[in-house]
Amino acid sequence: MTDEKKKKIIKTIRIDVDKCNGCRACEVICSAFHAEPKYSSNNPARSRIRVIHEPLRDIYIPVYAGEYTVAECAGRDKYTIDGKEYDECAFCRASCPSRVEFKEPDSGLPLKCDMCEGEEEPLCVRWCLADALIYEEREEEVAEEDVLTEQEDLELGLESLAKKYGLKQIIDTVARMSKED
């Protein structure tokens, strides 16, 4: 059983930082797509993709939001690539306490890229006429046990909530919510 392989689709955005022209169309359309109702407003500060840019250092890096992390990294490294010095955070996708990126401006809640669920490809990719963002799907074979079932997924989510708020509070909340229903 355990050595049986399953196929899994990995969605990725291939980012070519040399092609980025710094226009931030990706931020515009991302925030518009995720507005409620769709496209009813836009606000780059809500975008799940950000162009980390420092024109005078020729640094243009589109980064899309990954996981929320409760704590910032212990060390901050610098990378020198082709003579340009990059802060490690420039490549990091986390919504993290050390920076303003990937948080709702009003509530501070973390933002995460969902690859524009329901669209053929993420809209940031479609709107990037500079081709700095290219959408790719690749199939990867993974051992079946690596594929999370829905149940496992749910448990994982609850575990992290429990870690943050304490199991007791989660149970209380679930109880209260089910009463409201």
Next chain:
Amino acid sequence: MRYAETGFNLEIDLTRGNIEKVATDPKDTAMHLGGLGTNAKILWDRVPPEVDPFSPENLLIFSTGLLCGTPATGCNRTIVATISPQTQLLAYSMMGGFLAPELKYAGYDKVIFRGKSPGLVYLWIHDDKVEIRDAAHLQGMGTLETAERIREELGEPKAQVAAIGLAGEKRVYYASIEHGRSSASRGGIGAVMGDKGLKAIAVRGTKDVNIASPERYFELCNEVLKYIQHRAENPIKGVPPILAGIGSPQEMAIHDEKWHTTSFAWGNARHRRKDFWTKEIARQWRETQEKAVERLISCYNCPMKCGAIISYPALGVSKYMMKCYSKLTYVMGAMADDLEFGFKIAGLAQEYGVDGYTAPQVMAFAVELYEAGILTDKELPGFPADNQERFFWLLEKIVRREGIGEVLAKGTYWAAREIGNGAEAYDRNTIKKHEQIPIKLGMLNPVYFLMYSTGAKINITQIEGQMPQVPFATREEREEFVKDWIQAPNEKIKEFFVNWELRGENSFPYYPTPEMTCEIVEWQETMHYIDDAVGLCAGLSSFPIKPPYHIHNIPQFIAAATGMEMDEDKLWEITRRNRTLIRAINARRGLRRKDEKPPQDHWKKRFPELEAKLLDSYYRFKGWNEEGIPTRETLAKLGLDYVGADLMERGILADGEDAASAEAPAEAPAQKETN
């Protein structure tokens, strides 16, 4: 809820240090849209003609366009307006970049400055938090450096900054406001900013901009993106490479400068160098440009790469950003064959904050006066022998207003008159006291005659339009061209174009006829008034041939974004209103027919009778009297009765007649060229 616009302006009184957030009247949006339109309304209402440009009562308005901050590609222009110290008329200059959208996200459509600060300050806007901050430590600092310093001290790397340099602080009449790779340069608005003691404005916004019909708007935006891709794959045939695409002329990407260097005049708008572009120059210039350009960059939400990061340490200038034509203006002004010189001096000039069109012309003018013996070593002590060095020398004098720089800081028109001794004859490339792009051509072009003479931007380089500037050689080519010319406002314009010949009866100067010319001009200027009100970049709309935005789709954008009812007719009417209101502001400040003329030698072949007829036809077409002042009837039809009443009261319009009153403040009755 207000859509596309925020519905709030910031009113900043620099004298008292007072800051107010003021709700705007949606009726003004319905009448004037926004941007330049509502700027004009405010200037008409609040800056009477008695107000001197350098008086606390003059206003300096930073405005977003109506559609800035919405997802529409290329809607990112900041429209700055004030009264110009150089022309004494309304000055408005637009810049791209990132400022206007940021201001919208902060929750404001405009920032209106009045008064004068006792010390140098800058304004910091962070959503609802707005403060006037001390800028004493930024005094004399370069524009780019100022922006970096402000971002650093605020701890806000995302703040967008527009700043003046030393030239603005010293009130040089052609000081610019610089913002990264963009600048609002024309008309001396940087000098007004300096006069107000305002070094910079810094903005950070994190609020939403709302759209009335989201799905529809998204659809329209996608159509525009698709057309931009289509145009990238289909350059216009039969025109030089620099005119074949869209966006601003692609000066940073394209090396082939044959068209500019051989068609435009060098020196003080003096020499054509028709055989300049040799293989050797082409090779050298390509090499220099490839060395200098580190990356092609864009304005906010626009795929066109009209700007570049210039990094050329060997030249001894720090890294900066450049766009468009300043690459060539200093080179050609200094008669330098060396593109490296252009990249070097432009970087320095940008830090000082001077207009890249006017500054090199003033310098070329000074060089000519020196060579003619009108200026001597007495006025120019230590003036170098080498032309390139002379330009650096002059730049330093001008931005400090030192020695001859004091006079030259006012531009060629005023400097020529102060220097005297025959210097006036060397003021040969200004319109309404403002330096123009140095083009000297053979045969009068009636369309450009009218646009040069009457344009309120007083700046031909930004009023070029979607109609090709010269006809294509064969009828077949012209017929081919109009086949997919979806941007033409109507069939008539297409017909004008198809019948337009290089030679013979249907050629310049008598074709297009004055009547046709009026319609072509009306269309081309309408597109600019639309762009400047909604904040669209001319490079995607009014400026290039076959752009993605045009008279047929922009009304739909406005309707879907704002929820206002809008169609083509309404949009024409609003732009006519804005055009007429600006005309009235300038008429009230003394603008008359006699001022409406291109530089005398702009065309070798001039036709005084035809030109008079062109002006007459155009004024009539516009509903203006023969002095070029809008009549009461025209004003009333556009809902500007109050403007008519004011012009009557001031005696600029008289009862029962459409002509200007004899008491009009014009310097002298118009000198008509014929009759």
